[in-house]
Amino acid sequence: MTALDARPDTRANLRFPDAFRWGTATAAYQIEGAAAEDGRTPSIWDTFSRVPGKVRNGDTGDIAADHYHRMREDVALMSRLGITDYRFSIAWPRVQPTGRGPAVQKGLDFYRRLVDELLTAGIRPVATLYHWDLPQELEDAGGWPQRETARRFAEYAGIMASALGDRVATWTTLNEPWCAAFLGYGSGVHAPGRTSALASLRAAHHFNLAHGWAAQVLHAALPGSAEVSLTLNLHAVRPHSDAAADIDAARRIDAVGNRVFLDPVFHGRLPEDLLTDTASVTDWSFVQDGDLEVASTPIDSLGINYYSPTVVAAGSCEGPSPWAGAEEHVQFLPAPGPRTAMDWPVDADGLYELLARLRDDLPGVPLVITENGAAYDDYADPSGEVHDPERVAYLRAHLTAVHRAIEDGADVRGYFLWSLLDNFEWAYGYSKRFGIVHVDFATQRRTFKDSARWYADVIARGGLSA
Numbered sequence: 257m258t259a260l261d262a263r264p265d266t267r268a269n270l271r272f273p274d275a276f277r278w279g280t281a282t283a284a285y286q287i288e289g290a291a292a293e294d295g296r297t298p299s300i301w302d303t304f305s306r307v308p309g310k311v312r313n314g315d316t317g318d319i320a321a322d323h324y325h326r327m328r329e330d331v332a333l334m335s336r337l338g339i340t341d342y343r344f345s346i347a348w349p350r351v352q353p354t355g356r357g358p359a360v361q362k363g364l365d366f367y368r369r370l371v372d373e374l375l376t377a378g379i380r381p382v383a384t385l386y387h388w389d390l391p392q393e394l395e396d397a398g399g400w401p402q403r404e405t406a407r408r409f410a411e412y413a414g415i416m417a418s419a420l421g422d423r424v425a426t427w428t429t430l431n432e433p434w435c436a437a438f439l440g441y442g443s444g445v446h447a448p449g450r451t452s453a454l455a456s457l458r459a460a461h462h463f464n465l466a467h468g469w470a471a472q473v474l475h476a477a478l479p480g481s482a483e484v485s486l487t488l489n490l491h492a493v494r495p496h497s498d499a500a501a502d503i504d505a506a507r508r509i510d511a512v513g514n515r516v517f518l519d520p521v522f523h524g525r526l527p528e529d530l531l532t533d534t535a536s537v538t539d540w541s542f543v544q545d546g547d548l549e550v551a552s553t554p555i556d557s558l559g560i561n562y563y564s565p566t567v568v569a570a571g572s573c574e575g576p577s578p579w580a581g582a583e584e585h586v587q588f589l590p591a592p593g594p595r596t597a598m599d600w601p602v603d604a605d606g607l608y609e610l611l612a613r614l615r616d617d618l619p620g621v622p623l624v625i626t627e628n629g630a631a632y633d634d635y636a637d638p639s640g641e642v643h644d645p646e647r648v649a650y651l652r653a654h655l656t657a658v659h660r661a662i663e664d665g666a667d668v669r670g671y672f673l674w675s676l677l678d679n680f681e682w683a684y685g686y687s688k689r690f691g692i693v694h695v696d697f698a699t700q701r702r703t704f705k706d707s708a709r710w711y712a713d714v715i716a717r718g719g720l721s722a
């Protein structure tokens with residue numbers, strides 16, 4: 257019996273299905289640290305974070321939340337909260353440092369220990385194979401704009417299936433390939449920091465191909481047991497008005513933000529309008545016969561990461577853009593309402609809209625919210641407590657939206673809160689705190705925020721109380 261085991265005796269007003277999964281999510285580079293230990297070599301984020309001006313305060317993931325050394329403590333925290341599922345990512349450069357050849361046992365051992373620890377605690381492991389940390393050697397050989405990187409990824413998927421396939425129930429091939437392709441190779445605000453519309457579109461295609469090949473490898477290696485998924489950060493795009501030009505702006509962003517992945521993966525085709533919109537960038541001749549069939553290898557669920565909606569109007573925007581040409585036709589407008597520390601609008605209706613759309617567009621595909629959460633400027637008060645009422649309000653609003661979507665027929669199977677721990681928030685370094693567990697990065701001390709206790713209560717009740 258732990259402090260948080262004092263379960264409430266009242267049931268929830270907004271009750272979720274009994275089998276609903278209540279998770280938290282993290283990613284390797286954001287929490288592990290131990291960047292040069294046990295054979296791990298640099299990923300593109302190790303390199304990128306050392307380029308002056310790319311990451312706030314010059315922060316790196318060298319130490320991060322030191323999870324590599326504190327894994328048991330972190331699993332124990334989840335256990336105290338009653339978390340049913342944990343979504344973590346595997347650092348490719350830790351298990352196959354050059355992106356080729358045999359695996360490093362010490363790297364694999366870390367994930368074996370993690371999975372064992374989770375299973376012992378009764379927590380279901382959900383493993384993501386790629387959360388943006390490409391081995392630097394593969395980037396040096398051309399990175400995701402090159403087809404060979406997708407082949408390398410399929411081999412790495414096979415290594416992980418052999419190492420953990422008997423104990424990991426759910427495999428997510430990629431996390432947010434939109435960010436990896438379009439922020440990494442288009443606007444350059446993420447690693448590897450390239451700014452080429454063509455490279456971003458090539459990368460997007462090779463992510464679809466890598467996903468499909470990895471899904472085939474996982475299904476073949478783990479027949480009947482592997483549940484294979486893909487996580488997309490779908491954009492809840494809204495036109496600013498009913499004007500035809502604004503509606504067309506929304507269509508363009510939907511094409512290059514959402515359907516560039518949804519159509520190949522679920523329909524085995526590229527969107528016609530995307531081909532037209534990007535004709536000045538590429539003729540897409542890098543797509544080979546059979547690629548879209550591979551990309552549409554059947555999967556078992558779709559993961560959705562949602563934080564805030566995107567409001568667009570006809571116009572244009574300046575500066576390095578991730579939108580592969582759409583920026584000449586589209587402007588982005590601030591959505592109204594309160595904002596998080598990321599300056600992202602708080603708008604749970606966007607999540608409902610996405611889920612309702614997917615219910616209609618992808619009937620029969622189970623949905624999982626693989627990330628949702630908010631950054632706020634949290635701090636420990638003199639008594640050591642961390643009060644985060646805005647995060648609790650954010651989470652409550654978004655879980656209410658998920659509940660409404662389920663009632664309206666969306667097949668949502670679970671919710672993973674981003675994030676378990678405060679961590680390295682990419683180009684923002686450690687300046688943004690998404691965790692429900694506060695991390696003092698000087699001492700690595702972990703403290704439950706109020707939101708962690710609130711989430712534990714939600715899990716215990718199986719839903720939200722008034």
Ligand code: IFM
Pocket residue numbers: 283286432561627674681682690
């Ligand atoms: O921290 C990230 C995560 O790595 C991917 N999805 C969005 C989160 C918040 O920006």
